[in-house]
Amino acid sequence: QLQLVESGGGLVQPGGSLSLSCTVSGFTLDLYAIGWFRQAPGKEREGVSCISPTGSSTNYADSVKGRFTISRDNAKKTVYLQMNSLKPEDTAVYYCAAYSKTTVQTQCIAGWYFYDMDYWGKGTLVTVSS
Numbered sequence: 001q002l003q004l005v006e007s008g009g010g011l012v013q014p015g016g017s018l019s020l021s022c023t024v025s026g027f028t029l030d031l032y033a034i035g036w037f038r039q040a041p042g043k044e045r046e047g048v049s050c051i052s053p054t055g056s057s058t059n060y061a062d063s064v065k066g067r068f069t070i071s072r073d074n075a076k077k078t079v080y081l082q083m084n085s086l087k088p089e090d091t092a093v094y095y096c097a098a099y100s101k102t103t104v105q106t107q108c109i110a111g112w113y114f115y116d117m118d119y120w121g122k123g124t125l126v127t128v129s130s
Contacts, residue, residue: 001025001026002025002026002027002119003024003025003026003119003121004022004023004024004096004097004098004119004120004121005022005023005024005025005121005122006020006021006022006094006095006096006121006122006123006124007020007021007023007124008020008021008124009094009124009125009126009127010125010126010127011127011129012086012126012127012128013128013129013130014086014087014088014128014129014130015085015086016086016128017082017083017084017085017086018083018086018126019080019081019082019083020036020080020081020083020094020096020124020126021078021079021080021081022034022036022078022079022080022081022096022121023076023077023078024077024078024079024098024119025077027098027119029053029072029074029077029079029098030053030054030074031053031100032053032098032099032100032106032118032119033050033051033052033053033098033099033100033101033105033106033107033108033112034050034051034070034072034079034096034097034098035047035048035049035050035051035096035097035098035099035108035112035113035117036048036049036050036070036079036081036094036095036096036097037094037095037096037097037113038090038092038093038094038095038126039092039093039095040089040091040092040093043092045095046061046063046092046113047061047112047113048060048061048063048064048068048081048094049061049064049068049070049081050070050108050112050113051070051071051072051079051108052106052107052108053074053100053106054074055071055072055074056107057107057108058070058108059108059109059110059112063089064083064090067083067084067085067086068081068082068083068084069081069082069084070082079096081094081096083126086126086128087128088128088129089128090126090128091126091127091128091129092125092126093123093124093125093126094123094124094125094126095120095121095122095123096120096121097117097118097119097120097121098117098118098119099115099116099117099118100118101115
C-alpha cells in the first residue's frame with residue numbers, strides 16, 4: 001500500500017526544537033523529490049522545504065531559512081525536517097508530499113510548491129506555545 005506517514009509533531013515552547021519524519025511505503029523513494037508543507041488555521045498552505053531525490057539539492061521558504069534543515073535517508077525510506085528556534089508562527093499542520101517530474105523540476109527549483117504532488121501524507125500537528 002502506497003503511503004507517506006508523518007511523525008514527530010507535538011507541543012514545544014518558543015525557541016525549542018522538533019524533528020519531523022516522513023516515512024514512505026509502497027513506492028521507490030529515491031525516484032521522488034519530497035516537499036514539506038504546512039497549513040495554519042485560517043491560512044493558505046505554504047511550501048516549507050524541498051529535497052531532491054538524491055539529497056543534492058534543497059530549498060527553503062524565507063520564513064524558515066537558517067532554522068529548519070531537511071534531509072533524507074533513502075535506505076530507510078525516510079525524509080526528515082529538523083526544526084530549531086521555533087516560533088509561535090510555526091504552529092501548523094505539517095505535511096510531506098512526493099513528486100516525480102522532469103530531472104530539473106525534481107531539483108527543488110524556485111516554485112517547486114506549485115507542482116502537482118503525486119502523493120501526500122495526512123499531516124502532523126506542530127504547536128509552538130508557552
